[in-house]
Amino acid sequence: MARARKRISKKAGLAPGSLIHIGEKKEEQVRITLIDYDADHCEQKTITQVKKAASLKDTSSVTWINIDGLHDVKVIEDIGTHFDLHSLTLEDILHTGQRPKMEPHEHYIYVVLRMLRYDSENQKVLSEQISMILADHYILTFQESIGDMFDPIRERIREPNSRLRKFGPDYLLYRLLDSIVDHYFVVLEKIGDEIELLQEQVSEDPDEKILQEIHRMRRELINLRRAIWPVRDLISSFQRLESPLIQEKIDVFLNDLYDHIIRVIDTVESYREMISSLLDLYMSGISNKMNAVMKVLTIIATIFIPLTFIAGIYGMNFKHSMPELEWPWAYPALWLVMITITLGMILFFKRKKWL
Numbered sequence: 395m396a397r398a399r400k401r402i403s404k405k406a407g408l409a410p411g412s413l414i415h416i417g418e419k420k421e422e423q424v425r426i427t428l429i430d431y432d433a434d435h436c437e438q439k440t441i442t443q444v445k446k447a448a449s450l451k452d453t454s455s456v457t458w459i460n461i462d463g464l465h466d467v468k469v470i471e472d473i474g475t476h477f478d479l480h481s482l483t484l485e486d487i488l489h490t491g492q493r494p495k496m497e498p499h500e501h502y503i504y505v506v507l508r509m510l511r512y513d514s515e516n517q518k519v520l521s522e523q524i525s526m527i528l529a530d531h532y533i534l535t536f537q538e539s540i541g542d543m544f545d546p547i548r549e550r551i552r553e554p555n556s557r558l559r560k561f562g563p564d565y566l567l568y569r570l571l572d573s574i575v576d577h578y579f580v581v582l583e584k585i586g587d588e589i590e591l592l593q594e595q596v597s598e599d600p601d602e603k604i605l606q607e608i609h610r611m612r613r614e615l616i617n618l619r620r621a622i623w624p625v626r627d628l629i630s631s632f633q634r635l636e637s638p639l640i641q642e643k644i645d646v647f648l649n650d651l652y653d654h655i656i657r658v659i660d661t662v663e664s665y666r667e668m669i670s671s672l673l674d675l676y677m678s679g680i681s682n683k684m685n686a687v688m689k690v691l692t693i694i695a696t697i698f699i700p701l702t703f704i705a706g707i708y709g710m711n712f713k714h715s716m717p718e719l720e721w722p723w724a725y726p727a728l729w730l731v732m733i734t735i736t737l738g739m740i741l742f743f744k745r746k747k748w749l
Contacts, residue, residue, distance in 0.1 A: 413467050413481070417490030417523070420539035424463040430455050431551055433559050438552070444469065448476035450532065456563050457532040458551075462540045464488055470536075477502075477534065479527065487536050490523045494624035496631045502529040503639055505567070507628060508621040509542065509574055512584040519581055519614055521621060524574070526567060528639055533563045535570070543577050544570060564640050568647045571629070575651060578622060578658045582665070585614065589668055596672060600679040608673050615666050622662060626655050693748065697739050701732050 428447050429438045432455040441447055450457045464470065467488065474484040483504050486492050494507035505526040513520050524542075527534035547569050550556045558566060588611060595604050629652045632640065708716070708728065718724045 413471055413484055413488055415465050415467055415488045415490075417464065417488075417538065419465040420463065424461060424466045424469045425540060426469075427460045427462075429458045429460075429548065429551060431458075431559055432456060436552055436554075436559070438548070444472040444476050451477060451529065453531060455531065456566060458535070458563075458566060459532065460535045460537065462537050464490065464536060464538055473534065477527070477529070477532075483527075487525045490538060492523060492525075494621070494628050496628045496635075498635060498637060502527050503635075503637065505571075505628065507571075507574065507625055509537075510578055510581045510618070510621065511543075512581045514584070517588065519585075519618065521617065526570065528563055528567045530639065531563060533566055533570075543573050547573060562641065564644050565647070568644055568651065572647075572651055572654070575625070575654050575658065578655075579661075581618070582658065582661050585611070585618075585665060586661075589665060589672070592672055593668075593675075596676050596679055600676045600683070605676060608669060608676060612666075612669050612673075615662060615669060619662050619666070622655070622658055626652070626659060629655055689748070693743060697736055700735050700739075704728070704732060704735075 426441050426444070426447065427438070428441055428450070429436070430450055430453075431437070435455070447457070447459045461469070461473065464487065470484055470488060473479065474481070478501065480499060483497070483499070486504070486506060492506045495505075497504040505528065507524060509522045509524050511520045511522075512518075522538045524538075525534075525536040547558070547566075550569075551558050553559070558569065588607075592604065592607055592611065596608075629648060633645065633648050633652065710716075718727075721727070
């Protein structure tokens with residue numbers, strides 16, 4: 395958090411639209427990949443110069459340009475120049491802590507949200523910002539690092555008879571958003587498995603380590619909620635948006651996408667309630683363990699009260715006041731009395747179901 399604040403402080407006092415990368419450098423070099431397709435052809439390649447991609451923006455085919463790596467401000471600035479992107483849009487692309495949102499501009503629509511993946515090895519959710527630009531014949535996507543969940547979409551584009559080859563860039567944008575939302579379900583499924591495991595551990599033997607896991611899970615769900623909730627408003631804005639870039643036939647797909655994000659939000663809220671109840675269950679379990687310990691100690695102390703009383707009486711050593719001190723069987727008789735008292739109290743506790 396301190397590093398994030400330090401990076402954000404670099405922008406203090408600068409003019410709006412100043413281009414400074416705020417975030418973690420995840421790639422050594424920026425990689426630009428291009429897919430150009432229509433119903434009759436599909437071309438995919440990696441390019442090194444932005445102007446090669448800009449030459450395709452006015453064609454009748456659909457062009458998907460993906461940029462991996464945001465730390466090179468010069469590359470992002472060149473893309474903004476060739477594709478006529480507003481400086482505030484470029485500023486938001488470089489600031490990797492954006493809240494999910496949709497902003498319509500004169501000739502394009504800017505979309506930003508979080509891609510989520512689950513790291514099974516370290517048991518944590520990985521979050522990455524992705525920015526998208528939807529224009530008349532092309533889509534730009536900006537990612538922080540190489541690797542995403544869009545490979546199935548790329549494979550579908552390469553298939554001659556796929557729906558993606560027949561629709562425009564607005565449908566491609568929908569498929570990208572749908573893939574991101576679908577991976578929210580994958581992440582939530584993993585978190586659900588962790589919560590079930592925590593429930594079993596809390597029921598069996600709650601300890602300090604489990605409490606730390608519960609608090610870690612609460613933080614994960616808070617971050618998930620912060621990343622996912624605004625997506626509902628983002629999709630809702632698309633549904634209400636009147637723009638020539640969004641065709642009416644896409645509305646039915648956006649409605650389905652909205653239903654998906656509502657299900658995701660409901661699942662997140664359910665998990666948050668489960669974690670809260672799990673914390674209550676943990677505290678109840680610890681309290682029960684403490685009560686059980688105190689119960690045992692209380693019973694032991696209660697048993698020893700009469701025994702201590704007898705030992706105190708015969709520890710006074712008044713010879714003439716205690717004639718039984720001269721009896722040859724006084725010592726074993728005293729032991730017999732004390733054992734009888736102990737057994738009697740234990741039987742009494744069991745009859746009362748205190749043991």
